Amino acid sequence: MTVRVIPRLEIKGPNLVKGIHFEGLRVLGKPEVFARHYYEEGADELIYIDAVASLYGRNSILGIVERTASETFVPLTVAGGLRTLDDIRQVLRAGADKVALNTAAVKNPRLISEAAHKFGSSTIVVSIEAIRLGKGRYEAYTDFGRESTGVDAIEWAARAVELGAGELLVTSIDRDGGGKGFDIGLTRKIAEAVPVPVIAGGGGGAMEDVAEVIGEGAADAVSIASLLHYHLIRTLPVDDEAFDAEGNIEFLRRRGGNKNIADCGLGVLKKFLAGKGFDVRPAEGS
Amino acid sequence: MNVVIIDYGSGNLRSVAKAFERAAGEFGLTVAVTADARALSDASHVVLPGVGAFADCKRGLEALPGMAEALEKTVLDDGKPFLGICVGMQLMASVGREHGRHRGLGWIAGEVVPLKPSDTGLKIPHMGWNELFFSSAHPVFDGLREGAHAYFVHSYAFVCEESAHRLATVDYGGPVTAAIGRDNMIGTQFHPEKSQATGLRLIGNFLGWKC
Numbered sequence: 065m066t067v068r069v070i071p072r073l074e075i076k077g078p079n080l081v082k083g084i085h086f087e088g089l090r091v092l093g094k095p096e097v098f099a100r101h102y103y104e105e106g107a108d109e110l111i112y113i114d115a116v117a118s119l120y121g122r123n124s125i126l127g128i129v130e131r132t133a134s135e136t137f138v139p140l141t142v143a144g145g146l147r148t149l150d151d152i153r154q155v156l157r158a159g160a161d162k163v164a165l166n167t168a169a170v171k172n173p174r175l176i177s178e179a180a181h182k183f184g185s186s187t188i189v190v191s192i193e194a195i196r197l198g199k200g201r202y203e204a205y206t207d208f209g210r211e212s213t214g215v216d217a218i219e220w221a222a223r224a225v226e227l228g229a230g231e232l233l234v235t236s237i238d239r240d241g242g243g244k245g246f247d248i249g250l251t252r253k254i255a256e257a258v259p260v261p262v263i264a265g266g267g268g269g270a271m272e273d274v275a276e277v278i279g280e281g282a283a284d285a286v287s288i289a290s291l292l293h294y295h296l297i298r299t300l301p302v303d304d305e306a307f308d309a310e311g312n313i314e315f316l317r318r319r320g321g322n323k324n325i326a327d328c329g330l331g332v333l334k335k336f337l338a339g340k341g342f343d344v345r346p347a348e349g350s
Numbered sequence: 351m352n353v354v355i356i357d358y359g360s361g362n363l364r365s366v367a368k369a370f371e372r373a374a375g376e377f378g379l380t381v382a383v384t385a386d387a388r389a390l391s392d393a394s395h396v397v398l399p400g401v402g403a404f405a406d407c408k409r410g411l412e413a414l415p416g417m418a419e420a421l422e423k424t425v426l427d428d429g430k431p432f433l434g435i436c437v438g439m440q441l442m443a444s445v446g447r448e449h450g451r452h453r454g455l456g457w458i459a460g461e462v463v464p465l466k467p468s469d470t471g472l473k474i475p476h477m478g479w480n481e482l483f484f485s486s487a488h489p490v491f492d493g494l495r496e497g498a499h500a501y502f503v504h505s506y507a508f509v510c511e512e513s514a515h516r517l518a519t520v521d522y523g524g525p526v527t528a529a530i531g532r533d534n535m536i537g538t539q540f541h542p543e544k545s546q547a548t549g550l551r552l553i554g555n556f557l558g559w560k561c
Contacts, residue, residue: 065476065478065479065480065522066478066480066499068479108479133364133365133368134368137368137369137543137544137545137546138501138545138546139541139544140365156362156363156365157364159365159368161544181406183401183402184401184402184403185475186475186477186503186504187362187401230475230503231477259473260473260474260475260477261475261477261478284473284477284478345479345499346499
C-alpha cells in the first residue's frame with residue numbers, strides 16, 4: 065500500500081492562492097494549470113479548497129472542477145463552503161470524487177451521516193483544521209481558520225468517523241504556510257484515534273518534513289501546497305494568461321519563492337520518499 | 351453506438367463519464383449517461399459504476415423501471431461487453447453481506463464479504479494505490495504490467511466460487527479480488543477512471559474488446 069502525495073490547491077475566485085496561517089492569500093496562477101502539471105508528475109490525488117466559499121457562501125469552483133475532471137484521472141476532492149446534500153451533489157456532478165466538509169459539519173454533525181448514507185462513506189472526507197492549545201490539546205476551527213469552536217480536535221475526529229467520515233484531512237492552522245514542518249503530535253494523535261485513513265496537512269517546508277509526518281506522524285497521506293506551488297511558479301513559464309488579474313498578483317509577477325520553503329518538484333519528492341523506504345507510486349505519466 | 355453508463359444515483363458518476371469520454375472518441379463511440387432502460391437497446395458497451403453500500407446500490411438499480419430486465423437482455427442474451435466498477439462489480443455477485451444479506455445480480459457466483467486483513471494494523475477501508483497481479487491474461491488487461499498501481503476504495507471484497515472467475519488480485523493483508531470476469535463481462539474492484547495511465551489503458555482496452 066503506497067503513501068499518497070496529494071497536492072492541495074486553495075482557490076479564490078478563478079485563481080490558485082496560498083497564504084500563511086490561512087491569511088494574506090497571494091495569487092499563484094490558474095488552478096487547472098497547476099493541477100494538470102501535478103497530475104503529469106504523478107500526483108496520487110488532488111484536493112481543491114475553495115478558500116472563501118465558507119465566508120461568502122459562494123460556489124464559484126464548479127467550472128474549475130469540471131475542467132479539471134476532464135483532464136486529470138486521479139481522485140479529486142473538493143472542499144470549502146459545502147453546506148447541504150445538494151451542494152455536495154453539485155460538486156460530484158461537476159466531476160469530483162470526494163468532498164471534504166468542515167464548517168457545516170461542525171455546526172450540524174448529522175450532515176456527515178446523511179452525506180455518508182447518501183453518497184457512501186468513501187465519498188465523505190471530514191476536514192479538521194486545528195490550532196494547538198498546548199499540553200497536547202488542539203481546538204478545531206471553522207470558516208477557513210477564522211472561527212474558534214471550543215471543540216477538541218481529537219474528540220471531534222473520532223466523532224466524525226463514528227458518524228460516517230471515510231477519511232480525515234487534518235490541517236494545522238498554526239503551521240500552515242510557515243514551512244516549519246507538520247504538526248506531528250496532531251497528526252499522530254488523530255491517526256491513532258481513528259480507523260480510517262488520515263491525510264496530514266499544513267507546514268511542510270522541506271522534503272524531510274514530509275518523510276517525518278509519514279514516519280513519526282503515522283499519516284496515510286500528505287497534502288502539500290507551498291512546497292510544490294513555489295517550485296512550480298519558479299520553474300513554469302508564467303504569462304499573463306496563466307492567471308486572472310484579481311487579488312494580490314504582485315507576488316506572482318516577481319516570481320518570488322518563500323525563504324522558509326525548500327521547494328521541490330513532485331517527482332523529486334516521491335523519489336526522496338522512496339529512498340527513505342516509503343512505498344510510493346512511481347510516476348507513470350498519462 | 352453508445353457506451354451506456356447507468357445512472358442510478360451513484361456518487362462519482364460524472365467522473366466515470368469523463369474518463370470514458372476521453373477514450374470513446376478513438377473508437378468512434380459516444381458516451382451516454384442515463385437512467386433510462388430503453389437506452390440499452392442502442393448500447394455498444396454497458397458500464398455499471400458504483401460508490402456506496404451494496405444494498406443501497408442494488409435498490410437504486412432496481413428503482414429504475416425496466417433496468418434489471420434490460421441489463422439481463424443486453425449483457426446475458428445479446429452478449430454486449432459489460433464493465434462493473436467497485437460496487438458495480440460487487441453487484442455481479444450472487445450475494446452481498448454488507449449490512450445484512452442481499453441478493454446481487456448473480457452473474458458471477460460468489461459473495462461480497464467484509465475485508466479482514468491478517469495484519470490488524472491495516473486500515474479499513476482499503477483506500478489508495480495498490481499493485482495489481484493478474485491471474486490470467488485477458489484482452490482488457492492488454493499492455494498493463496504486473497504490479498501496475500490502481501486506485502482502490504472499499505471495505506468489502508468479492509470472493510469467487512470458481513477461481514477461474516478471479517482475473518486479478520491485490521495484496522491487502524492477504525490476496526483480495528481486484529478483478530473478476532467471464533465471457534463478455536468484467537468487473538474491477540478498483541476505479542479505472544481514477545487510476546491514471548493504467549486506468550485509461552484499461553478503459554481503452556474495454557472499448558476495443560471483441561468478445
